[in-house]
Every structure is written in C-alpha cells, then in structure tokens.
Amino acid sequence: MSLPTRESIARTVLREEEAATLYEPIESPATTARVDERIASNPPARSERFGAPVPLRAEPVRTEFVPGRVVDAWGFNGSVPGPTIEVTEGDTVRIIVENRLPEVFAPHWHGLEVPITMDGVPGISQDPIAPGGSFTYEFTLHQNGTFFYHSHMAMQEMMGMIGLFIIHPRAAHTPVVARDFGIILQEWMIHPNNTVPNTLSMEFNWLTMNGKSAPATTPLIVKRGERVRLRFVNMGMDHHPIHLHGNQFVVTGTEAGRAGGPFTFYENTVLVGVAQARDVEFVAEYTGDWMLHCHLPHHMMNQMVAMVGPMMVDPAQPSAKVPGYPQDMWMPMDDLAGTKPETYGLRDGWTGAMMGMMTLVRVVEPDVFEGA
Ligand SMILES: [Cu+2]
Incomplete structure (x- = not known):
C-alpha cells in the first residue's frame, strides 16, 4: 500500500492556501467543517458571504472530463457543475442570475421552501429569463442540509446545469464531522469526434x-x-448505487x-436516485486507499462505444477461441492523470x-x- 508523503501533504496544504485566495468561506462558528470546494466543483467555487449578492451566470463552459477529452457543456460561472453556494440556516440570500445562454432559462432551487415567485x-x-437578461432571487432559508440548484429546462439539465446549495445548521449536527465533501453525479453521451453532449440520448458513455x-x-x-461526511446529489437519467470499500456508513x-x-x-452502498441527495457519515478507522464508486458496471467505464475496444479481436489468436473473450482491458495512464497532490504515492498502474x-x-x- 502506498501512502502520501510528507511532501505531498505539504503540497496539498499549499494548494488549499492558494484556493483560499480564490474564494471567501462563510464564517460560521456553529460548524467545524465546510464542504471541500476543491472537491465540490472544478475550478474552486466562489462562496459568497451574505451581505453581498451571489452572482450566478448561466453560460457555455468548455471543460475536460479527463485530460484531452474536451466537452462543450453548459454550467454556471465558468464551471461544470456550477459553484457551490454555502449558507447558514436563517440567512436571507440574494442571488442575481444572469442568462448568457442563447436561449431562455430559469434556475430552480431544488427542495427549498421558498415563496412561489422564487421557485424558478x-x-x-x-x-423565462431571456438571453442577456437577469432575474434576482431573494429568500430566507429555514431549512438545513444538502440541496442543489439546476436549470428547470430538462435538456439544459443534461448539458450540465446544476450546482450544490449547502445550508449549514445554526448548531452543528452531532457527532460533529471533521471532513465534509460534496459530490455531484452526472452522466453524458458524447459521441466520437463530438464535443457537445447529446442530451436526447437514453444511453451514456461518460460518468462524472x-x-x-x-x-x-x-x-x-x-x-x-x-468522522467524515459525504454528500451525494444525482442529476441524470439513472440511479447510482454508490459503494465505499472497507467501511460502513449511515445515511444521515x-x-x-x-x-x-x-x-x-x-450500509456500504447507498442508492442515490435521480434528483435525490444522500448524506452519509462514517469514521475513517482504516488506513488505505478505499474506492468510492457507482457500482453499476457500465458506470465504471469511460468512452463506451459499441463495436470498439472489447469487441475487436484477432481471430488468429488462440485466445479468440475462448467464448466471451475479450471483456476487460487493462489500460493504465498514470502519466496522463496522475499528477495532482491528492494522487501522490499511489501504486504504479x-x-x-x-x-x-x-x-x-x-x-x-x-x-x-x-506532516509531522
Ligand atoms: Cu451509476
């Protein structure tokens, strides 16, 4: 088993300090942990302290699912999914939504109990908010938990238009967690030689x-x-059974x-259905690199395309006589994707x-x- 080194942890801390200059976390003495925004969105999101309105721009965003796989999605503030909005129960928030898309749009605040005129x-x-137009939402939050915002136009949802809306309680839930991660689950059909998602597809070849x-x-x-909290939100066309290796968690x-x-x-597998959120918590008792993944076999792959890859076989090879061969291929690409501090020290391959x-x-x- 490989572990991060002192050097890699130091680099991680440095990265957090860098991130701190990019956004201003909301101060809340009631909670000891914030959602890790390096995880919650990419690039790091900007959380807005109440008092300043939250700017939210709906716009096209060019991104990469893996290095080299360019995708022209739609998102918010240059990010897919959009930035995490973090607030505290009891806050009144003002969100200025700007439509930089070439078609009408409105954002819905999923699960929030707001006046009907604010429902989006x-x-x-x-x-509808016209292209180039804007709309200001303002409401007071009396709930707490894992919520999210998304376009209420169905095909725009499948272009990626979703973001986390985390409402922290006034007093932290107990037992208090030390780590708090938010993960948005999405699925996409990106045809070969295309960069634009096919939002009409019923099949998906990229899972993010x-x-x-x-x-x-x-x-x-x-x-x-x-003690660790993981918050999952699913915006897609399939339900995702999310499984954690080597640990048991409770749904909170x-x-x-x-x-x-x-x-x-x-449990160690939680079904996160479409439009649902699930918070799970566990105590990380065991050292190691534990997988966290959707357990649908087709969601444990990239770039699935019929008749390419596993279907190609040389009939002259003896292995071709084995019924069913081939199925899986082993294709490490450490050089391509293994360069960030969080992956430091993982085994070769x-x-x-x-x-x-x-x-x-x-x-x-x-x-x-x-780093002791
Ligand atoms: Cu899945």
Missing part, C-alpha cells in the same frame, strides 16, 4: 463526479480516526435535509483501476496527514 420554474412561477471521470477525479484525503440526510437519528442502520463514476477515499495516518 419558467412559465409557471415567473417569465464533479465534472470529472476517473482517473481525473480528485481523491478525498482524510486523517485516520476522523436526504434531499429534504437531516434525517432523524439515532443512526444505527449501517493505479489509473488502470479507475474509470467513470469513481474516486478514492485515502485514509492516512495522523502523523503523515499533519
């Missing part, structure tokens, strides 16, 4: 966590002994907010095991984590 459904609760497919996803680094929240405790029903809706929870020893 074009044609029902308001006029926060806009990246493994091995380009960012592993979650935690210290052994810490849904798309409606915090669930009622005590939490005694342990690790990228061969990482595809699709997949990442790692890397539990490291406290002295390694602290």
Whole structure:
C-alpha cells in the first residue's frame, strides 16, 4: 500500500492556501467543517458571504472530463457543475442570475421552501429569463442540509446545469464531522469526434463526479480516526448505487435535509436516485486507499462505444477461441492523470483501476496527514 508523503501533504496544504485566495468561506462558528470546494466543483467555487449578492451566470463552459477529452457543456460561472453556494440556516440570500445562454432559462432551487415567485420554474412561477437578461432571487432559508440548484429546462439539465446549495445548521449536527465533501453525479453521451453532449440520448458513455471521470477525479484525503461526511446529489437519467470499500456508513440526510437519528442502520452502498441527495457519515478507522464508486458496471467505464475496444479481436489468436473473450482491458495512464497532490504515492498502474463514476477515499495516518 502506498501512502502520501510528507511532501505531498505539504503540497496539498499549499494548494488549499492558494484556493483560499480564490474564494471567501462563510464564517460560521456553529460548524467545524465546510464542504471541500476543491472537491465540490472544478475550478474552486466562489462562496459568497451574505451581505453581498451571489452572482450566478448561466453560460457555455468548455471543460475536460479527463485530460484531452474536451466537452462543450453548459454550467454556471465558468464551471461544470456550477459553484457551490454555502449558507447558514436563517440567512436571507440574494442571488442575481444572469442568462448568457442563447436561449431562455430559469434556475430552480431544488427542495427549498421558498415563496412561489422564487421557485424558478419558467412559465409557471415567473417569465423565462431571456438571453442577456437577469432575474434576482431573494429568500430566507429555514431549512438545513444538502440541496442543489439546476436549470428547470430538462435538456439544459443534461448539458450540465446544476450546482450544490449547502445550508449549514445554526448548531452543528452531532457527532460533529471533521471532513465534509460534496459530490455531484452526472452522466453524458458524447459521441466520437463530438464535443457537445447529446442530451436526447437514453444511453451514456461518460460518468462524472464533479465534472470529472476517473482517473481525473480528485481523491478525498482524510486523517485516520476522523468522522467524515459525504454528500451525494444525482442529476441524470439513472440511479447510482454508490459503494465505499472497507467501511460502513449511515445515511444521515436526504434531499429534504437531516434525517432523524439515532443512526444505527449501517450500509456500504447507498442508492442515490435521480434528483435525490444522500448524506452519509462514517469514521475513517482504516488506513488505505478505499474506492468510492457507482457500482453499476457500465458506470465504471469511460468512452463506451459499441463495436470498439472489447469487441475487436484477432481471430488468429488462440485466445479468440475462448467464448466471451475479450471483456476487460487493462489500460493504465498514470502519466496522463496522475499528477495532482491528492494522487501522490499511489501504486504504479493505479489509473488502470479507475474509470467513470469513481474516486478514492485515502485514509492516512495522523502523523503523515499533519506532516509531522
Ligand atoms: Cu451509476
């Protein structure tokens, strides 16, 4: 087993300091952990302290699911998925939404109990926001939990238009967590030689966590002994059974907010249905690189295209006589995707095991984590 080195952890901390200059976390003494925004969106999101309105621009965004796989998606503020909005229960928020798309649009605040005029459904609760137009939403939040915003135009959803809307409670839920990660699950059909998602497709060949497919996803680094919260949101056409290796967790929240405790029903796979949120919590007791992934086999792959790859076989080879051969190929690409601090120290060839809706929870020893 390979562990991050002191050097890699130092680089991670440096990266966090750099990120701190990019956004201003909301101060909330009630909570000890914030959603890790390096994970929650890419590039790092800008959380806005209430008092200043939150600017939210709907716009085309060119991104990459893995290095070299360019995709022309739609998102918010230059990010797919959009930036994480983090607020505290009781806050009044003002969000200035600007439409830089070439068609009408409106954002819906999924699960939030807001006045009907703020619900963001074009044609029902308001006029659609015209291209070049804007609309200001303002509401007071009396809930807490994992929520999200998304375009209420169905095909725009499948172009990527979603972001996390995290409402922290006034007093932290107990037991208090030390790490808090938000992960948006999405699926896409990107045909060969295309960069634009086919939003009408019923089949999908790219599965992403926060806009990246493994091995380009960012592993979650935690210290052994810490209590960890993972927040999942699913915006797509399939339900995702998200499985964590080597640990048992409890579901502590849904798309409606915090669930009622005590939490005694342990699982290691949680089904995150379409338009649902699930919060799970566990204590990271075991050192190691534990996989966290959707367990649908077709969601553990990249670039699935019929009649390409596994279907090609040389009939002259003896192996061609084995019924069913070939099935899986081992294709590590460490050089391509293995260069960020969070992947430092993984075994050679690790990228061969990482595809699709997949990442790692890397539990490291406290002295390694602290760089002692
Ligand atoms: Cu899945």
